[in-house]
Structures are given as structure tokens and as C-alpha cells.
Amino acid sequence: MLRPHLSQDRLISALSGRTVDPPPIWLMRQAGRYLPEYREVRAKAGSFLGLCLNPELAAEVTLQPLRRFDLDAAIVFSDILMVPYALGQKVEFVEGEGPKLEPVRSAEGLARLDRAAAEARFAPVYETLRLVVTELPSGVPVIGFCGAPWTVATYMVEGAGSKDQAQARLWAYRDAASFQSLIDLLVETSVAYLLGQVKAGARVLQIFDSWAGSLPENEFARWCSTPTRSIVAGVKAEAPDVPIIGFPRGAGAQAETYARETGIDAIGCDTSMPLSFMRETLQARLPVQGNLDPLLLLAGGEPMEARVTTILNTLGGAPFVFNLGHGILPDTPPEHVARLVELVKGKA
Amino acid sequence: MLRPHLSQDRLISALSGRTVDPPPIWLMRQAGRYLPEYREVRAKAGSFLGLCLNPELAAEVTLQPLRRFDLDAAIVFSDILMVPYALGQKVEFVEGEGPKLEPVRSAEGLARLDRAAAEARFAPVYETLRLVVTELPSGVPVIGFCGAPWTVATYMVEGAGSKDQAQARLWAYRDAASFQSLIDLLVETSVAYLLGQVKAGARVLQIFDSWAGSLPENEFARWCSTPTRSIVAGVKAEAPDVPIIGFPRGAGAQAETYARETGIDAIGCDTSMPLSFMRETLQARLPVQGNLDPLLLLAGGEPMEARVTTILNTLGGAPFVFNLGHGILPDTPPEHVARLVELVKGKA
Numbered sequence: 001m002l003r004p005h006l007s008q009d010r011l012i013s014a015l016s017g018r019t020v021d022p023p024p025i026w027l028m029r030q031a032g033r034y035l036p037e038y039r040e041v042r043a044k045a046g047s048f049l050g051l052c053l054n055p056e057l058a059a060e061v062t063l064q065p066l067r068r069f070d071l072d073a074a075i076v077f078s079d080i081l082m083v084p085y086a087l088g089q090k091v092e093f094v095e096g097e098g099p100k101l102e103p104v105r106s107a108e109g110l111a112r113l114d115r116a117a118a119e120a121r122f123a124p125v126y127e128t129l130r131l132v133v134t135e136l137p138s139g140v141p142v143i144g145f146c147g148a149p150w151t152v153a154t155y156m157v158e159g160a161g162s163k164d165q166a167q168a169r170l171w172a173y174r175d176a177a178s179f180q181s182l183i184d185l186l187v188e189t190s191v192a193y194l195l196g197q198v199k200a201g202a203r204v205l206q207i208f209d210s211w212a213g214s215l216p217e218n219e220f221a222r223w224c225s226t227p228t229r230s231i232v233a234g235v236k237a238e239a240p241d242v243p244i245i246g247f248p249r250g251a252g253a254q255a256e257t258y259a260r261e262t263g264i265d266a267i268g269c270d271t272s273m274p275l276s277f278m279r280e281t282l283q284a285r286l287p288v289q290g291n292l293d294p295l296l297l298l299a300g301g302e303p304m305e306a307r308v309t310t311i312l313n314t315l316g317g318a319p320f321v322f323n324l325g326h327g328i329l330p331d332t333p334p335e336h337v338a339r340l341v342e343l344v345k346g347k348a
Numbered sequence: 349m350l351r352p353h354l355s356q357d358r359l360i361s362a363l364s365g366r367t368v369d370p371p372p373i374w375l376m377r378q379a380g381r382y383l384p385e386y387r388e389v390r391a392k393a394g395s396f397l398g399l400c401l402n403p404e405l406a407a408e409v410t411l412q413p414l415r416r417f418d419l420d421a422a423i424v425f426s427d428i429l430m431v432p433y434a435l436g437q438k439v440e441f442v443e444g445e446g447p448k449l450e451p452v453r454s455a456e457g458l459a460r461l462d463r464a465a466a467e468a469r470f471a472p473v474y475e476t477l478r479l480v481v482t483e484l485p486s487g488v489p490v491i492g493f494c495g496a497p498w499t500v501a502t503y504m505v506e507g508a509g510s511k512d513q514a515q516a517r518l519w520a521y522r523d524a525a526s527f528q529s530l531i532d533l534l535v536e537t538s539v540a541y542l543l544g545q546v547k548a549g550a551r552v553l554q555i556f557d558s559w560a561g562s563l564p565e566n567e568f569a570r571w572c573s574t575p576t577r578s579i580v581a582g583v584k585a586e587a588p589d590v591p592i593i594g595f596p597r598g599a600g601a602q603a604e605t606y607a608r609e610t611g612i613d614a615i616g617c618d619t620s621m622p623l624s625f626m627r628e629t630l631q632a633r634l635p636v637q638g639n640l641d642p643l644l645l646l647a648g649g650e651p652m653e654a655r656v657t658t659i660l661n662t663l664g665g666a667p668f669v670f671n672l673g674h675g676i677l678p679d680t681p682p683e684h685v686a687r688l689v690e691l692v693k694g695k696a
Contacts, residue, residue: 163511164643166643169641169643170643170646170647173643173644173647173651174647174649174651176651213561213598213600213620214620215620216619216620216639216641216644216655216673217622217623217624218655218658220620220622250561250598250600250620251600251620252561252598252599252600252601252620252621253600253601253603253621253622253625253629254620254622255601257622271564272561272562272563272564272568272598272599272600272602273600273601274565274568274601274602274605275565276565277601281601291564293517293564295512295514295517295518295521296521296564298518299518299521299522301522303521303522303524307564307566310566325564
């Protein structure tokens with residue numbers, strides 16, 4: 001059984017249900033293209049996937065934002081498509097176009113996925129985590145993560161990002177049993193992957209369900225909530241004290257059911273989630289995380305400062321983690337991030 | 349003051365707050381590419397915009413689905429970009445790519461929009477409505493519509509459909525006053541346009557806010573709810589008895605505030621809205637419309653039939669209009685639509 005060190009980590013305190021003042025802050029995609037030092041390392045690595053698979057460079061970019069900003073966590077530099085990659089699906093990241101995969105759309109495609117080979121392919125991510133942990137100050141955990149099975153499946157089936165995830169949804173409507181076998185494979189692989197990350201030093205986990213919003217109610221329950229619950233249960237069986245944040249982007253009014261049914265410790269909220277709903281419906285049940293508009297961080301200035309104040313005033317009196325509602329945009333000026341962190345930390 | 353005829357229309361009854369059994373049904377984009385007879389007329393018209401501006405052909409495609417299916421309303425064949433077109437913005441529809449507009453991103457761009465010329469440019473839509481009304485059986489109203497100012501503004505500013513409406517949102521963050529003047533112009537033009545449609549025979553109106561889901565709380569209130577409330581108030585001042593359906597796609601948990609604050613008579617719900625939220629939170633206040641997944645209509649068969657039954661059982665006992673959660677997809681087999689209408693009408 002894996003147990004994290006007892007600690008005074010501000011993030012872990014908040015995720016354990018304590019009100020931390022000022023609240024902890026980290027930012028989705030805090031290691032990324034908005035930082036010139038990231039772009040330098042990225043150029044060295046050759047490709048995005050090459051960077052994910054190079055532990056020394058990946059550890060370096062993981063740590064970069066913590067050298068600039070007073071953040072309360074690192075998040076391992078990796079990608080949610082590491083799981084299809086580990087299962088043997090051909091994955092590449094085309095500059096300016098996003099990920100391209102050889103689509104899996106049939107029983108034969110499914111049969112070619114190779115669960116046995118996955119652990120060896122995850123090894124570089126584990127190594128990145130081990131390197132990061134040695135460099136982090138105490139009290140600052142590193143977050144491990146994976147994509148939720150539904151979201152990962154949409155990329156595997158579409159072969160790319162897509163507007164409405166139609167191919168994956170159609171497969172699920174037309175042949176729910178075979179789609180279920182893909183989801184089951186992803187659940188099993190993700191549990192092993194998250195536990196591997198915990199063993200390598202991750203003390204908090206996040207499950208990214210970026211395309212949760214494209215599913216109607218029954219499908220949301222079947223393809224988002226249920227597999228997420230299975231992952232949470234699988235991880236908790238081995239690592240009961242590692243808090244897990246679920247991030248069902250676009251879930252809207254379905255976020256309540258998700259929070260209730262998955263067993264997650266905290267819920268990440270996207271930008272469109274009303275603060276009143278976060279406070280009254282979600283935070284009444286579990287710690288919430290979010291949800292500044294990344295575009296407002298890019299714009300900066302008075303409108304950003306006003307919103308940060310509103311978010312802190314609305315959510316700061318109960319268990320809360322400050323974050324964006326989605327990842328940092330590449331054109332964001334790093335000084336806006338510095339200002340945001342100052343504001344949240346009350347050093348304004 | 350414009351008053352519709354008193355009538356026993358099933359749609360108008362439901363929108364007036366009565367429980368109609370079986371519930372009325374119409375389908376977003378019911379006149380469209382999934383129908384071979386539509387594709388024939390479309391080919392004759394040359395371009396999509398040419399079809400919208402040709403009253404005889406537009407009336408013909410408006411009526412086509414009612415010849416095949418026992419639907420409770422027609423919806424005038426037109427497009428939400430008729431408003432920017434009428435304001436003098438260059439609008440074209442590129443085959444396979446969607447709309448292209450000359451983007452408006454500055455005070456100069458705004459100043460070039462010509463409100464005075466708009467009514468003359470709306471005339472073909474009014475003529476389409478007049479032609480449609482003469483052909484419709486009594487008890488079947490024709491629905492007029494416009495895009496909500498926020499959604500229309502996103503196309504005007506982006507120059508096309510976009511993933512996250514970043515240009516429009518950035519403008520609104522950086523210079524709210526000038527963005528407000530664009531929204532105000534759209535409110536004023538939309539009120540005149542909807543009243544023109546009522547004068548030409550529309551007896552129900554729908555306001556499509558397709559991109560409502562991209563806005564955080566404060567912006568949702570300012571750019572979605574408030575302008576919609578102004579449009580509703582402007583229309584109701586002249587045509588108090590014409591029911592108005594609001595369709596804030598992607599509003600998620602914000603739909604409740606929208607329903608409360610805009611003055612709409614009924615709310616259209618997209619596919620991701622849980623039926624329990626529709627029933628308990630929305631239908632408790634006003635009639636609801638929706639929300640079968642268009643992809644499930646495309647897929648057809650037992651999964652579709654099961655969902656239709658669930659929707660009817662959950663929402664049919666109170667004021668309700670059956671619809672999809674978004675427009676019919678072009679690859680939908682027309683026989684699936686026929687089956688859906690039979691199911692809803694209880695002729696299964």
C-alpha cells in the first residue's frame with residue numbers, strides 16, 4: 001500500500017477538505033509554450049512526443065514554472081495520449097495541427113492494442129517524476145495525471161481532436177459492447193499508469209475528461225462517470241491517501257452527479273461553470289478547483305484582477321484550489337501569470 | 349399591436365404553459381441536407397445564401413419536411429447570419445467550410461455597418477414567410493428566428509465559426525464599451541427583424557444562442573442574458589402574444605439564470621442537459637424543449653427508441669416540446685425522422 005508522506009502541503013490540505021488561506025494555486029499547462037525557456041527546451045527535444053519521452057528535458061520543463069512563480073504544485077510534463085501510445089497505437093503531434101493517431105474503429109483495431117507492452121512505454125514518465133521529486137521543495141507535491149477513458153477513446157477513434165466526437169459517439173451508440181471493451185482496456189491501463197506515477201513520486205492525481213461535455217445523460221453516466229469511478233476505486237485500493245481531482249470539462253449541470261458518483265476527492269471546474277453552482281452545489285460536497293478564464297489571464301489588467309477577487313471571495317471560504325478553467329494559452333504573457341499568483345497569495 | 353390568431357395549435361399551447369399529450373414536435377434544421385428533395389432545390393439555387401434570398405425556393409424547402417412528416421411547426425428557411433448580411437457585412441457560405449465573413453474587429457469596422465439598409469435586405473425572408481403561411485394547414489404555425497447577439501457577434505468578429513470564440517471574447521474583455529455597441533446594434537436590428545417576421549406570419553420565435561456555452565458567468569449575464577432580455581422586451585412590446593423560445597446552447601448550469609432573467613416563454617435544451625435538471629430546475633418554471641442527440645437520430649434503432657421513451661416519460665407530463673438538442677445531421681436517414689415522429693405521436 002502506497003502512502004504519501006504526512007506533510008503540510010497546502011494543495012494536499014485543501015484537497016483533503018481543509019480551508020486553506022490563501023488557497024493553493026497551480027495552473028493547467030503551467031509548463032508550456034507561454035514560457036520562453038520552455039520553447040528553448042522544446043526546440044532541443046525535436047518533437048512534442050520526444051519531449052514527453054525524454055525524462056531529463058521533461059523534468060526540466062516541469063520545474064520551470066516553479067522557478068518563476070510561487071505555485072503550490074508541479075504537474076508532470078506529459079500528455080493524455082501517453083496511454084494510446086503505450087498501448088501501441090501510432091501517435092504523433094503535428095506542429096500547428098495537434099495530435100494525429102491511426103484511428104481504431106473496429107474489433108481488429110482493438111485487438112492490435114497491446115496492454116502487455118504498456119508499462120515499459122510508461123517508464124520515461126515515471127523517470128521524469130523521480131527526477132522532479134528530487135528537485136521540488138518540501139510542501140510542493142507533483143501531480144500525476146491521465147486522460148479519462150472517454151476523452152482518450154475519442155482521440156483513439158477519431159484519430160485527432162474533433163468538434164463533436166461523432167465517430168466515438170456513433171460507435172458507442174451502434175455497438176456499445178465493443179466500445180465498452182475499449183473503455184475497459186483504458187480503465188485497466190489508466191489504473192496501472194496512475195499507480196506507477198504514485199510509485200514514482202506523484203502525491204496528487206488528476207483525471208482530465210476534456211470531452212465529457214459532448215455526452216447526453218445516459219452516455220455521460222456510462223462512459224464518463226462509471227469508468228472514472230472504476231479508476232478511482234482501482235487507485236484507492238492501492239494508494240488510499242493520494243487525492244484524486246476529476247476534471248469533467250463541459251459537464252455543466254451533470255457535474256453534480258459526477259461529483260457524487262465517481263468517488264473523486266475534488267472537482268475541477270471549467271470556465272463556464274457559475275461560481276454560485278460551484279459554491280452551493282459542488283463545494284457543499286467536496287473541494288472545488290478552478291476556474292479563471294485562460295483568455296482573461298491572457299488579456300490581464302483590471303478585468304482579470306476583478307474576476308480573481310470575485311473567485312476568491314466566492315470560493316475561498318471553504319476547501320478550494322485556485323486554477324484556470326482550461327490550460328494556459330500559448331500567447332499568455334508570463335508577467336500576467338506572475339501577477340495572478342501574487343493576487344491569489346495576497347501579495348498584491 | 350400584433351396578435352396571432354387564437355388557435356388550437358399544439359405548439360403554441362405547449363409554449364403557453366399547457367401540457368399537450370402527445371407533445372408537439374419539430375426539429376432544428378428539419379429543412380435541410382438530409383432530405384434529397386432539399387438537395388435538389390439547393391442545387392438549383394446555386395448557393396446557400398442564394399437559397400435564403402430566394403423566397404419561392406426558400407418557402408419550398410421550408411415546407412418539404414411537413415409533406416413527409418407529421419410535424420407541429422415549420423421553421424422559416426434562413427440563417428442566423430442574415431443579420432450581419434443585412435447590416436452590410438460581406439457574408440458567404442463556402443461549400444464544406446461553413447460561413448466566411450469579412451471580420452469586424454475595430455471601431456472603423458463597426459462604423460461601416462449600415463443599420464438603415466437592413467430592412468430592405470430582410471425583405472426576402474419576410475416574403476418567404478408570407479408564401480409559407482399560405483400553404484400551411486391551420487394549427488401548424490411557422491417559426492421565425494434570429495441568432496442571439498452574442499452568437500452573431502462571434503461570427504462577425506471571428507469571420508467564421510471558431511472553436512472557442514477567442515477573438516470576440518478578447519474584444520469583450522479588452523474593450524467592453526465598444527463590444528457593447530456591437531451588441532446593442534444587434535439587439536436593435538434583431539428586434540426589428542423578429543417583428544418583421546411576425547408581421548409576415550411567424551407565430552412563434554426562437555433565439556439561437558449557439559455559442560452561449562463559451563462564456564463565464566459575468567460575461568454570460570452581460571453578453572447572453574441581458575441582450576436576450578432586451579430583444580424579448582422589444583418584441584413583447586409590439587407582439588405580446590407571440591411565444592419566444594430561447595436556446596442557449598452549452599449554457600449548462602447557467603441555463604437556470606438564463607430562464608429566470610431573459611423573459612423567454614420556453615427554453616430549448618441541448619443534448620448535454622440532464623433530463624432531471626430540465627424537469628426539476630427548468631420545467632418547474634417554464635416549458636422546455638429538446639433534447640434528443642442528433643447523432644442518436646442518425647444511428648436510429650433500439651438505442652434511439654429507448655431514449656425517446658425516456659425523454660417522453662420524464663418531460664411529457666408538463667409543458668414540453670419534443671426536439672433535438674442540436675440540428676439534424678446531413679447524413680441522417682429520413683426514415684429515422686419518420687420513425688421518431690411516429691414514436692412521439694404514439695403511432696408506434
